[in-house]
Amino acid sequence: MTASEIRALFAVASRPEVVSLAGGMPNIAALPLDALAVEVADLVAREGQVALQYGSAQGRPELREQICEVMALEGIRADPDDVVVTVGSQMALDLVTRIYCDPGDVVIAEGPSYVGALGSFAAYQARVVHVQMDEHGLVPSLLRSALQSLAQQGTTPKFLYTIPNFHNPAGVTLAVPRRAEILAICAEYGVAVVEDNPYGLLGFSGTIYPALRSMDRDVVYLGSFSKTFASGLRVGWALVPPAVRDRLVLAAESATLCPPSFNQMLVSRYLAAHDWRSQVKTYTEAYRDRRDAMLRALETHLPEGCTWNVPDGGFYVWLTVPEGVDTKAMLPRAVTARVAYASGTGFYADGFGSRQLRLSYCYPTPERITEGVRRLAAVLEAELDVMRTFGTPARLPATPPEPRDGPQAPSPHTP
């Protein structure tokens, strides 16, 4: 394990004067807290003896049925018996890695990929081979090349880890025609597929894309209520093939005995009693406004030579800066200028990404986003100015000093 390179960032960036475009904290301001307060009180008063007691390692049957209904929106037909409730989908990802990988095994992931996934792969000493994306997501021909090349070395990767919808951090969505193609390539090379889909219901056009799992029952599917309801409850899940299910339940038992009963029952009540799909729509409308604010600000303020995607859902814009600018080296100067971002190298296992950075529009208000991008543009201009004068950007320490503690700072891995 190596220290997360964006850990320090979050401690500094959590100062109120800094506009943080770094974290992936969902915007839960629109949650109906008064109604939820009534719900939790009733849960404790009426079902407290169950909610405050141990439960089963696999999770509550009622919630697993509701999870199947949620997944049906993406075309998935699943048996609640094959669902394992986890403490956030991060736990599902971590345990799936534990089950599939021995040290030295290879995992295929998009480049860039989710930093929390790279953390779990590193924890189990799996080696990551990245495959590039374009504006339509993972490129099938490049996936095939990578698998061919690994096969020539006698290596079969344990799985492809992919985020098909509103990718973190790249913001792109896997084109629907590519989905079957990618499944076919993986099947041909005997590679399992792990589909991580925390943002699937957060599309700005209202489109819900068919899950890879809806096309292939052997796909391992990871889901989460962190973005559709509340991240602080830490309720996620894995849908796995029956052959994997018992091993996953055993691993989950070893990891936490059982997920918190209370949190599962609250999610169940929320899904049953509240119009949760309208709530997701409310969330999504706020995210779209924020995306629009970010795109407008990028267009208006960024210097020439920067490129970025236009995300159609989710939380993130992936920005490429002009050649010669090192986003990791620039970060302390950005934070000094009161704007924070996640530098690109954290999203690669192989040191790539120094010209990239991730901007999150999920949490700050549109006004703050605009101001943050304005500040970022000024930092970039200054960087380019130094380059034009001296031919190289000024060299400062690559990262701020590691703080002893980051109280209340969101985890650097927050999706």
Add this chain to the structure above:
Amino acid sequence: MTASEIRALFAVASRPEVVSLAGGMPNIAALPLDALAVEVADLVAREGQVALQYGSAQGRPELREQICEVMALEGIRADPDDVVVTVGSQMALDLVTRIYCDPGDVVIAEGPSYVGALGSFAAYQARVVHVQMDEHGLVPSLLRSALQSLAQQGTTPKFLYTIPNFHNPAGVTLAVPRRAEILAICAEYGVAVVEDNPYGLLGFSGTIYPALRSMDRDVVYLGSFSKTFASGLRVGWALVPPAVRDRLVLAAESATLCPPSFNQMLVSRYLAAHDWRSQVKTYTEAYRDRRDAMLRALETHLPEGCTWNVPDGGFYVWLTVPEGVDTKAMLPRAVTARVAYASGTGFYADGFGSRQLRLSYCYPTPERITEGVRRLAAVLEAELDVMRTFGTPARLPATPPEPRDGPQAPSPHTP
């Protein structure tokens, strides 16, 4: 990983007509649910934006300070910076094993030991060497012999895993004079100590024993609110030496990103606003009544040749049955006779324990406990009767068939 041998038991034993003396579910009937309902409603209404949002991987600073106050009752002086909040202490145990152990490494544990610990050791492919206990807990001379013998093979165990107070499953408590002796032996052999103390405040005489960690700052200490407050919230912790802390936080981040904010804040409010020590006293008085009922029933009903300990706290009686009786083989007949227990082999990594079984008095009422022991005694009598007639116990399938699912059954690992 192997399937847990007592998994099936819980599914069958959860039928209402069966008296389960098998599980370790705490008795939370005495919790002040109405007051808690008000508390959770207020938490959501006033602090919902924090409680329902991601938090830090290490856990909330306020709770970590309160945890230090709880540990101070056992003589521990700790810095909140060295506390990592986890999803139950099981997660702490699992991650400590992940950090310390590579496949093939040796861990020392009492024989018998906590089944959930053995599960985590197996998950990381650590080899367990058991050291026997007597009525005063782990025997120092036997620990020394084991370490000597391992040293002669060139092996240094990664740590001693010990439950010093009201042991699960053995029910015994490590005598205070032995504590320093055991720490000294481990120091001499360069073996770390992991102290698991979920039951420390549940002593029937009111005595709170000094923690091993209070005598040696290098001890890794695992704690839990599952028995002093509510297991369904899954809030536990590890107190670790500073050198281990950052690795543990990183591992925790990889495992779940962060523990649920909501659950942590509820525990904080409970500790701050409620007379939690009186609540523990209420719990403990109920457990003492149940222990007394169990001991009375054992004295009254069990056939000659059975022996057991008299626990002075915690949840468990460890029973040895007459030679020739196999507690694992007997289990299906016991469940048929509507009583369940945990057979002894689950608490050993080496196949030992076939003449032992664990009886829990924590959850059923005294009347049910009495009835359960009466049924168990009849099963034992029948077993002995067959042995007297045929010279060997009747051979039936060793375990009931593995159920496809155990909805609502408590995890077989519930502590």
